[in-house]
Amino acid sequence: MRTVRMLAAAALAGAALLGPAASGALADTPTPSADPGAGPTEAGTAFRTAAAFRPGQEATAQASTGDYLYWVFPADTGERPTVKATVTLPESAQRHGAATWRVDVYDGLRRRQPCVYGAQSRTAAKETGSLELACVLRPVRSSADAWSNEPLPGSYYVRLTVTGLPEEDLGQPFSARVGVDVSDEGGAYATDGALAAPLVPGATTAELAQADEEAGRRTAVEAAAPEDGWSSGWWSDRWIWTAAGGVLAALAGIGGYALTRGSGRPSRVPPAV
Numbered sequence: 001m002r003t004v005r006m007l008a009a010a011a012l013a014g015a016a017l018l019g020p021a022a023s024g025a026l027a028d029t030p031t032p033s034a035d036p037g038a039g040p041t042e043a044g045t046a047f048r049t050a051a052a053f054r055p056g057q058e059a060t061a062q063a064s065t066g067d068y069l070y071w072v073f074p075a076d077t078g079e080r081p082t083v084k085a086t087v088t089l090p091e092s093a094q095r096h097g098a099a100t101w102r103v104d105v106y107d108g109l110r111r112r113q114p115c116v117y118g119a120q121s122r123t124a125a126k127e128t129g130s131l132e133l134a135c136v137l138r139p140v141r142s143s144a145d146a147w148s149n150e151p152l153p154g155s156y157y158v159r160l161t162v163t164g165l166p167e168e169d170l171g172q173p174f175s176a177r178v179g180v181d182v183s184d185e186g187g188a189y190a191t192d193g194a195l196a197a198p199l200v201p202g203a204t205t206a207e208l209a210q211a212d213e214e215a216g217r218r219t220a221v222e223a224a225a226p227e228d229g230w231s232s233g234w235w236s237d238r239w240i241w242t243a244a245g246g247v248l249a250a251l252a253g254i255g256g257y258a259l260t261r262g263s264g265r266p267s268r269v270p271p272a273v
Helices: 002-026 206-214 239-258
Strands: 058-064 069-074 078-090 099-106 121-124 128-135 154-164 171-182
Touching: 058 069, 069 078, 069 171, 078 099, 078 154, 099 128, 154 171, 171 206
Parallel strands: none
Antiparallel strands: 058 171, 069 154, 078 128, 078 171, 099 121, 099 154
16 A cells, blocks of 8 residues: 555656646647737738748738739748738729739749638628638648648748729729737657758758858748747657656556565465475
């Protein structure tokens, strides 16, 4: 019984030490915003001229109906981005019918990423003053097979445009607000391996990047990084659960041995037997 009580105390102590770390690593908490201030007030008209902002900021723009608006933001390994866009439409008296708007998200290789949740495309009636769009992406992985379309760490482009409206409404002014929230999904979506560098515009080879660092120049990967930099890709909370499983397995083995080995030779059996 004393052995059992000692094992129980050791198990409780191990759970007390591992519990806070594991629960904190698995908590689905939003990534801290890069800057609570305002983001860019203009949008690009193509991938190369996309306006950069960070999660937590709000990007705004004013344009003419029919224009393609582009923004770009960073997303790192283990994050699930949620893109939100609000379009303020022209006065209803100036419009001739309903309009359909759409938001699309592309990764650093300019592959369109599917939205797993959210209203990616919506139609606004003539009397509607504004509409909201949303796109929740899949969690970003540290690496993927060449044939896969999995989202990878790097730059992500947001494109906002109207896809259907009366021809007479083309060219009318509108305003847009775009923001991104990211949540940390933890080790549930971690993969073995990592990219040599995040997929960002202007990324170069390791030799050229090292030359830029030695010359004191900021590389494209550093310029496009999130506030706390890019993750290494090898760490995830699966390490915590692996260590916790090893400790619990060891305690279970000791406990099983203590319960099955018995108390030794019974006192009623003669020593010579």
